[in-house]
Ligand SMILES: Nc1nc2c(ncn2[C@@H]2O[C@H](COP(=O)(O)OP(=O)(O)OP(=O)(O)O)[C@@H](O)[C@H]2O)c(=O)[nH]1
């Protein structure tokens with residue numbers, strides 16, 4: 001079984017992409033399952049085959065621990081790790097080729113606390129990949145793209161698994177060529193930041209941009225639209241390369 005974790009900031013398109021990836025593999029004749037790891041999910045665009053909400057009920061966590069909605073969400077995300085065995089058993093019983101795993105809406109509760117790294121590390125699979133979404137509705141501005149680039153790098157550090165950077169909501173991005181170029185070429189990104197925000201003068205901003213250039217730090221974004229399905233083929237090809245390589249390493 002290959003495990004694909006779909007990670008990204010709130011509203012970046014994780015759940016819809018989970019649905020599309022699961023459907024994509026099904027149409028290719030593979031057996032895929034959609035796993036919901038978001039205890040706070042209210043309306044999912046797919047029917048999860050495995051659902052963390054069967055084990056962790058946000059309302060119950062609020063009542064049992066006398067917490068407000070934010071505290072309950074933090075604790076619920078922490079509790080995901082305690083249910084790994086049950087989730088693993090459920091997934092294994094379905095004997096999928098691919099498990100597409102939709103992660104909590106508030107990414108920081110997954111990636112920056114303990115449960116996300118624990119689940120990614122300890123879920124048993126032949127190979128694993130993380131799909132990190134750069135929200136296409138947000139990164140068309142170069143300053144926003146800089147912060148998303150830093151976020152992607154820090155999430156990669158936290159989850160310590162091969163990461164595929166995806167530009168979500170491709171259909172909404174008017175300056176697609178620019179965004180792709182900026183993301184992969186830090187010198188171009190630096191120039192775009194200065195031309196769009198000449199007032200960026202703080203030493204920190206300059207230092208961050210200089211560091212990206214010095215490190216040659218960039219991402220080859222794969223643009224994908226979950227509405228038109230444009231880009232799914234490229235994403236599936238990138239996943240296949242990473243998952244196959246992961247399998248060889250584990251052999
Ligand atoms: N135009 C467009 N809208 C999209 C695309 N993908 C997702 N959306 C919309 O973006 C919103 C959020 O999508 P979700 O798939 O729920 O995103 P999410 O990351 O799971 O959201 P949370 O779990 O709430 O953080 C919804 O209104 C989707 O219809 C896309 O490719 N194109």
Ligand SMILES: [Mg+2]
Nearest residue numbers: 014015038105
């Ligand atoms: Mg979601």
